[in-house]
Amino acid sequence: MAADAHATTLGLDHRKLAMWTFLGSEFLFFGAFVATFLLYVTTTAGGPGVEIFDIPFTSISSFVLLMSSLTMVLAHNAHRQGDLRRMRLWILATAGQGAVFLGGQVFEFTVFVKEGLVLTRSPFASSFYVLTGFHGVHVFVGILLLLSLYSLSLTGKVKKDQDLKTEMIGLYWHFVDIIWVVIFTVVYLIPEIAVG
Amino acid sequence: MSATETEDTGTDHGHHPTAREYVQIAIVLAILTALEVSTYFFDFGRIAIPLLIILMAIKFVMVAGFFMHLRFDTKIYSRLLYTGLIFALVLYSITLAIFVFERAPSA
Amino acid sequence: MSSTTTPKLRPTKETGVLSWLATTDHKRIGILYFFTTLVFFFLGGVESGFIRLQLAQAEQSVISEDLYNQIFTMHGITMVFLVVMPLSAAFFNYLIPLMIGARDVAFPRLNAFSYWVYLFGGIFLYSSFFLGGAPAGSWVGYAPLHATEGMSMGFYAIGIQILGLSSLAAAVNFITTILNMRAPGMTFMRMPVFIWMALVTNFLLLFAIPVIAVALFMLQFDTLYGGQFFQPGSGGDPILYQHLFWLFGHPEVYIMILPAMGIVSEILPVGSRKPLFGYAAVVFAGAAIGFIGFGVWAHHMFTSAIGPVARSAFALSTMFIAVPTGIKVFNWVFTMWGGKIRFTTPMLFSVGFVSMFVIGGLSGVTHAIVPHNAQQHDTYYVVAHFHYVLFGGALFGLIAGIYFWFPKVTGKLMSEKLGKWHFWTWLLGFNLTFGPMHMSGLLGQPRRTAVLPGELGATVELYNLLSSLGVIVLTGSALVFLYNLITSIKRGEASGDDPWNARTLEWMTPSPTPSVNFYRIPTITHRDEFWHRKYAEDESGKPVSIPAGASDDHDSDGDDDHAEEHIHMPDPSLWPFVMCLAFFPIAYGMLYFNPWLFALGALWLVVGYFLWITEPLAEGDDDDPEDADDHAAVGAAAH
Numbered sequence: 046m047a048a049d050a051h052a053t054t055l056g057l058d059h060r061k062l063a064m065w066t067f068l069g070s071e072f073l074f075f076g077a078f079v080a081t082f083l084l085y086v087t088t089t090a091g092g093p094g095v096e097i098f099d100i101p102f103t104s105i106s107s108f109v110l111l112m113s114s115l116t117m118v119l120a121h122n123a124h125r126q127g128d129l130r131r132m133r134l135w136i137l138a139t140a141g142q143g144a145v146f147l148g149g150q151v152f153e154f155t156v157f158v159k160e161g162l163v164l165t166r167s168p169f170a171s172s173f174y175v176l177t178g179f180h181g182v183h184v185f186v187g188i189l190l191l192l193s194l195y196s197l198s199l200t201g202k203v204k205k206d207q208d209l210k211t212e213m214i215g216l217y218w219h220f221v222d223i224i225w226v227v228i229f230t231v232v233y234l235i236p237e238i239a240v241g
Numbered sequence: 242m243s244a245t246e247t248e249d250t251g252t253d254h255g256h257h258p259t260a261r262e263y264v265q266i267a268i269v270l271a272i273l274t275a276l277e278v279s280t281y282f283f284d285f286g287r288i289a290i291p292l293l294i295i296l297m298a299i300k301f302v303m304v305a306g307f308f309m310h311l312r313f314d315t316k317i318y319s320r321l322l323y324t325g326l327i328f329a330l331v332l333y334s335i336t337l338a339i340f341v342f343e344r345a346p347s348a
Numbered sequence: 349m350s351s352t353t354t355p356k357l358r359p360t361k362e363t364g365v366l367s368w369l370a371t372t373d374h375k376r377i378g379i380l381y382f383f384t385t386l387v388f389f390f391l392g393g394v395e396s397g398f399i400r401l402q403l404a405q406a407e408q409s410v411i412s413e414d415l416y417n418q419i420f421t422m423h424g425i426t427m428v429f430l431v432v433m434p435l436s437a438a439f440f441n442y443l444i445p446l447m448i449g450a451r452d453v454a455f456p457r458l459n460a461f462s463y464w465v466y467l468f469g470g471i472f473l474y475s476s477f478f479l480g481g482a483p484a485g486s487w488v489g490y491a492p493l494h495a496t497e498g499m500s501m502g503f504y505a506i507g508i509q510i511l512g513l514s515s516l517a518a519a520v521n522f523i524t525t526i527l528n529m530r531a532p533g534m535t536f537m538r539m540p541v542f543i544w545m546a547l548v549t550n551f552l553l554l555f556a557i558p559v560i561a562v563a564l565f566m567l568q569f570d571t572l573y574g575g576q577f578f579q580p581g582s583g584g585d586p587i588l589y590q591h592l593f594w595l596f597g598h599p600e601v602y603i604m605i606l607p608a609m610g611i612v613s614e615i616l617p618v619g620s621r622k623p624l625f626g627y628a629a630v631v632f633a634g635a636a637i638g639f640i641g642f643g644v645w646a647h648h649m650f651t652s653a654i655g656p657v658a659r660s661a662f663a664l665s666t667m668f669i670a671v672p673t674g675i676k677v678f679n680w681v682f683t684m685w686g687g688k689i690r691f692t693t694p695m696l697f698s699v700g701f702v703s704m705f706v707i708g709g710l711s712g713v714t715h716a717i718v719p720h721n722a723q724q725h726d727t728y729y730v731v732a733h734f735h736y737v738l739f740g741g742a743l744f745g746l747i748a749g750i751y752f753w754f755p756k757v758t759g760k761l762m763s764e765k766l767g768k769w770h771f772w773t774w775l776l777g778f779n780l781t782f783g784p785m786h787m788s789g790l791l792g793q794p795r796r797t798a799v800l801p802g803e804l805g806a807t808v809e810l811y812n813l814l815s816s817l818g819v820i821v822l823t824g825s826a827l828v829f830l831y832n833l834i835t836s837i838k839r840g841e842a843s844g845d846d847p848w849n850a851r852t853l854e855w856m857t858p859s860p861t862p863s864v865n866f867y868r869i870p871t872i873t874h875r876d877e878f879w880h881r882k883y884a885e886d887e888s889g890k891p892v893s894i895p896a897g898a899s900d901d902h903d904s905d906g907d908d909d910h911a912e913e914h915i916h917m918p919d920p921s922l923w924p925f926v927m928c929l930a931f932f933p934i935a936y937g938m939l940y941f942n943p944w945l946f947a948l949g950a951l952w953l954v955v956g957y958f959l960w961i962t963e964p965l966a967e968g969d970d971d972d973p974e975d976a977d978d979h980a981a982v983g984a985a986a987h
Contacts, residue, residue, distance in 0.1 A: 053528040057315060059454040063524040065318040066554065069325030070516065074558035076329030077592060080337055081566070081577065090582040104278040111274060111300075115267035118308045122260050165574035168584040172577065175569060189954065193961070202962060212310075219309045223301050230297040234277060238289050317527075328555050332642060336591045339646065343587075343655040 064213055068220045075224050078176040079231055082169075086236050090167035095236040097162055099153070106149035107229045110184075113142035114222045121215045124208035129198055132211060136198075139218065140191040143184050150181050173232070180228060183221045190214045258307060266307050273300055358919040358963070370920040372456035375861055377463050378442030379757065382750075384467055385435040391474070392426035393826065395419045397819055400781075404816035406802040406809050413798035417484035418477070418500070420796065424487030425504070428604070429511045430470045432738060435746050436607035437462070437515075440522055440546050442757065446854035447540050449531025449872065451865045454524040456918035457960065462518040464928035469510035472935050476503035483507075486796055488597070491567060491578035491589040502939045505568040510931055512557045512564070519553035522546060531853070533872035537631075540852045540876075541624060544631045545610030548638040549603050555642070556599040563592035572941060587652055594645035602641040604738060605705075606634060608745025609676060612698045615752050616680055618848050619695035620687025623876060626679045633672035633679075640669045650721045659718050666716035673709055677702060692848070693767030697748030700775055704740025708733055711786065726796070729789025735782040747774075747829075755847045759860040760840030766832040773825035781818030784811035851879040864915045919965055927956030 053059065086095065120135030154174070164174050194214055197203045203210050258266070277296050280289045306312040311319050359370040371377060398419050402410050411419070441459065445452055453459050476482040476499075483489065483504035526547045530539070539547075567589065569575030576582045578589050617624045624630060646654055646662040680702050689695065711733040715721050724730055754762050788811040789795075793804055800812055846855045856878050857866055874880040883891035930952035937946030 054530045054534075055315070055317065055528050057317065057528060059524050059528055062317070062528055063454065063520050065321045066523050067520050069321040069323075070519075070554045070558050072322075072325040072329040073332075073555050074562060076333045077559055077562035077595075080333035081562075081588065084337060084340060084585070084588060085577075085583070088583040090576070100278070100281045104274070104281075108271065108274055111270055112267060114304055114308050115263060118263050119260055122257075122263065125257070164569070165576060167582050168576045168579070171566075171569060171575040171584075175565065175575070175577075179565075193958065197962070216309055219304055223304045226297060226300045226304065230277065230293050234280060234293055235290055237281060238293075325555065328642065332559075332595060336595070339591070339654050339658045340585070340587075342657045343653050 058209060060209065060213055061216075064216050068216065071220065071224070075176075075180070075227075078172070078179065079228070082172040082176050082232055085168040085172045087240055088168040090169075092166040092170060093157070093160055093162045094169060095240050097157055097160055098233055098237055099156070100233060100237060102149070102153065103229065103233055106146050106153075107225060109142050109149070110146045110222055110225050113139045113146070114219050116142065117215045117218045121208060121211045124205075124211040127205040129203075129205055133195055133198055136191050136195045136211075140188050140195070143188045143191070143218075147181060147184055147188070150177065176232065177228065180221070180224060183224070187214070187218050187221050190217065257310075257313065263307070266303060270300055270303060358965070359922055360920070366922075367920065369925045370922045372452070372460050372918045372920055372924075373863060374441050374445050374453050374456065374459060375757070375863075375865075377459055378438045378440075380463055381434050381438035381441060381466070384463075384470070385431050385438065388426050388430035388434075388470060392423050392431055393823070395423035395426065397823070399423060400816040400819040402798065403800045403812050405813070406800045406804070409799060414481070414484065416798035417796075418482040421484050421486050421504075422473075422477075422482050425473065425483070425508070427738070428487060428600070429508060430466075430473075432604045432742050432746070433511075433515065434466055436549070436604070436742075437466075437518055439542075439607060439611065439746070439749055439753075440518070440550075443542065443753065443854060444522060444525055444546055445529070446756075446857070446861065446865055447543050447852055448526060448529060448534060449853050449866060449870055450525065450529040451869075451915070452918050453521055454529060455521050457921050457924050458517055458521050460921070460924035461928060462514045462521065464925050465510060465514035465517070465931060468928055468931050469507055469514060472510060472932065473503060473507035476500060476507075479503075488593055489567065490593075491570060491586050492580070492584075499939065501571045502568065505564045505571060506935050506938055509561060509564045509568070510935060512561055515553050516557045516561075519550040519557070522550045523554065526550075531869050531872050534877075537628070538872055538875045538877070540610075541613035541627065541630055541634075542607075542610035542852075545606045545613070545634050548634050549606045552599045552603050552606075552638050552641065556596045556603065559592055560596035560600075563589055563596065566592075568938070572939065587649070587654070590649050590652055591645070594648045595642075597648065598645040599638075599641045601734075601737070602637055604742045605745075606637065608701060608742045608749075609634065611745045611749040611752070612680065612701050613676075614852065615694050615698045615748055616683045617876075618752075618850050619692060619698065620684045620689050621849070622683060622687040623851075623879075624679070625682035625685075626675075627875065629675055630679050633675040636672040637669065640665065640672070644669055647716060647721070650718050651725045663716050663718050667713060670709065670713050670716075677706055677709075692751075693762070693764055693771060694748045694752035694848075696768065696771045697744050697751065700771065701741060701744040701748060704736055704744060704775075704778070708736025708738075708740055711736065724789065726794055727789035728785040728793045728795055731795050732782050732785035732789060735785070739782065740778060744774075750833075752848065753854075754836065755843035756854060756859050756861060758837060758840065759843055759858075760836055761843045761847060762836040762840060763832050766828055770825055770829045770832060773821055773828065777818050777821030777823075777825050779818075780821060781815050784814045787811050788815075846878075849882075851876040853877055856881075864917060867915075921960070921963060923956055923960040923963060927953060927960060930956060 055062070116135045116138040120132050120139060123129075123131035123135060162170050162173075164171055191214060194203060194210060273296050277293060280293060285292060305322065311322070359366060361367045361370075368376065368380065371380075398411060399416070402408065402416055441453070444450075473482075479499070481500045483500045485501055485504065489501060489504050526539075526543060566575065566577040570577050570579065576584050578584045578586045580586065613624055613630055644662060644666045646658050647666045650659055650662075684699075691699075711729070715724065715730070715733065751762055751767055754760070785793075788804075788808045791804060791808050791811075793800070793808050793812075800809070802809075843859060845857075845859050847859075848855075853870065853872075854861075856870060870877065882894055884894055886892050930949045933945045933949030933952065935949075937943070937949055
């Protein structure tokens with residue numbers, strides 16, 4: 046595993062430490078968008094508000110993303126046991142579920158736009174699209190990382206004993222997932238009850 | 242962070258859940274999500290919002306603790322993650338509170 | 349580096365332009381940062397010259413009001429984001445690995461990435477002058493000013509976003525380096541104060557940059573794509589932008605001052621031949637400043653609609669943050685007290701830092717008093733205040749650092765005579781320029797106003813004339829410094845390895861620093877390790893010199909029995925440079941809403957990322973210990 050971990054001051058791998066440092070700062074990023082959304086949750090300027098949300102639909106795509114965390118951790122588990130074939134299978138499953146989630150988001154956006162909720166409609170619309178859009182960008186980056194891991198493990202650049210690489214991408218993926226756990230509750234479910 | 246001055250606070254050793262345990266955790270997460278979604282279909286009255294927040298927190302901690310291995314890794318990682326989380330919660334709560342105070346009609 | 353018969357896997361040249369484009373050596377990257385900031389400092393200085401020329405007399409218009417707005421805005425942006433922050437980064441780059449006893453930073457290629465992103469972000473911002481006008485909404489870019497500004501605020505939002513990405517990547521890198529790469533025995537409480545301040549600064553960056561990233565994205569959407577975040581017409585709230593900006597903006601103030609505080613905390617003990625007074629207090633005060641620095645932002649908004657509760661609370665927290673700052677000042681004074689002070693140029697600038705910073709700090713406390721704040725808001729009093737902390741503070745400290753570590757980088761000394769000329773004219777010019785602004789501000793002169801109103805009277809006009817004269821003195825002083833720098837690089841007096849009789853690790857290696865930093869990594873047993881290797885205490889507590897080379901891992905005396913030992917240094921790489929070029933199509937694509945240009949840039953970035961992660965090591969081992977930086981970079985790029 047971590048070839049130089051024994052030589053570091055804390056006995057930790059640089060890469061993992063850096064990843065956690067970075068993830069800590071991401072809360073400040075998404076937090077600002079969520080706070081903005083909450084501030085503008087009723088500022089609809091006469092346009093559509095939270096009642097536009099399709100909770101059953103979003104529940105399904107949220108569930109898909111949550112389950113992609115399971116396949117991600119199974120991929121890491123397989124890699125840790127040196128089973129690259131099974132690892133690749135789970136990686137593809139994870140990326141596929143991520144793609145389903147993204148497709149769901151594109152569909153959701155298309156429907157909303159048809160119903161009159163465009164980015165320029167109101168502060169509510171702007172904050173909703175930009176918050177969920179940036180989460181979507183994170184998922185997209187995650188899919189790219191997963192696919193690069195997949196292809197590099199095929200070419201032998203990712204070896205059996207380098208499960209740290211899978212673990213790192215997993216950390217990022219799970220993080221994107223827990224951000225959605227928060228968004229699903231705070232942006233969709235609670236406003237639907239409190240406002241809609 | 243001063244408690245981390247010793248060498249080798251542990252890297253990858255310790256307990257790792259098995260695949261079976263991961264699936265069990267995922268099932269729990271699925272049940273919690275179903276419970277969340279049910280607040281949309283059934284009227285939970287005044288407990289709905291507190292319930293949703295608690296469920297969210299449980300899911301958050303479970304994914305971070307088991308899938309991200311925070312429970313089994315060094316405490317430094319938890320500190321880095323939760324420092325960011327607490328910073329975000331406190332700062333943005335104060336900001337929103339300022340808006341609420343400002344918009345409230347003065348007594 | 350051995351580049352024997354194996355095919356060229358990595359760039360191998362050690363001189364020439366290509367070697368600089370491909371460098372991953374933290375020392376060379378530090379030098380790149382330094383010279384780039386000099387160029388931007390020149391540009392920012394020229395801009396300040398235009399400002400003072402315009403305001404030298406009442407009711408005069410040397411330049412148009414629109415151009416004036418662009419110039420004072422770019423002056424602020426340049427000095428904050430393109431001079432003070434990256435100059436601190438230059439010191440971080442050069443000194444962090446040396447001071448903690450490491451051979452490089454944790455992620456050398458990510459380090460190069462940070463530098464190129466910074467350079468290209470600066471070029472992008474300055475290209476606005478040729479593409480329809482620079483940002484003209486002041487460095488805070490308050491929404492919804494942009495309603496009338498068109499593209500120029502797009503340059504602001506996207507340009508600073510790019511610079512923020514550079515700082516974020518650097519912050520992750522430096523935090524990992526400091527936490528994880530210290531030499532054996534260097535516990536947290538044995539780290540030099542500069543390293544402590546670097547750690548705090550980078551944590552501030554880590555948590556503050558994402559906030560400004562969000563504010564700038566919203567600004568970008570509002571300005572360029574019709575977003576409604578801050579549009580009062582549809583219910584948007586401009587105050588939200590102010591909150592987000594200052595949630596970043598106040599930690600930013602400490603991001604600029606803490607590195608200078610760290611530098612001064614290293615120079616004062618050396619110049620006084622005494623250990624730093626109250627090391628632990630200085631360290632904890634620095635950490636406390638960083639922490640409380642996140643809780644005072646709304647004092648920039650006392651005249652905005654934030655309500656009396658918030659005003660009272662933030663007035664208290666703002667007064668409270670003066671306490672740890674005061675602790676530091678007392679510690680610096682007591683460090684000098686009773687010491688054998690040698691007033692060398694770095695020492696002069698350090699003492700200048702302490703005294704000028706105290707003036708700026710005290711006028712800062714007056715802002716905490718809400719009614720007083722209402723009187724001063726948006727006047728030249730505020731301009732005077734922040735120039736005393738950023739010019740008299742941060743810049744004095746950073747210049748002290750330049751004189752102090754110049755021998756480390758070059759093996760030569762800068763001229764002391766010219767250095768003293770520089771210091772005294774700098775001090776005079778600085779106070780002449782910014783001192784009178786306190787008075788003219790309290791007499792009502794508004795800031796960010798293109799023409800000095802004649803109705804303010806002859807006194808204010810006199811103060812403004814003095815300020816403008818001060819800029820002439822500063823210009824001459826800067827030329828002395830530049831002349832000193834260039835001639836000293838060319839033919840400065842040889843300095844030897846340890847010209848100041850210093851205390852910290854970086855002076856244990858030869859000067860100029862060899863590319864491996866340390867032939868053998870030292871084991872640390874004391875704070876001020878190098879000092880303790882040079883001196884022991886006799887019974888009465890007086891320091892007594894120890895013969896050179898008494899310790900077995902002492903480096904500088906040329907015993908090269910281990911010079912043959914194979915030391916693996918990071919390989920050069922061109923990909924950070926190539927990958928960063930993608931930010932031009934991305935930035936202009938976002939600015940002109942051209943999806944094809946943007947897609948080209950994104951594709952370039954992804955291809956660059958693949959080339960980066962699959963790049964082999966020069967020596968064939970392809971377990972790449974730098975993998976993480978790619979993820980961090982791409983993750984950050986997603987912002």
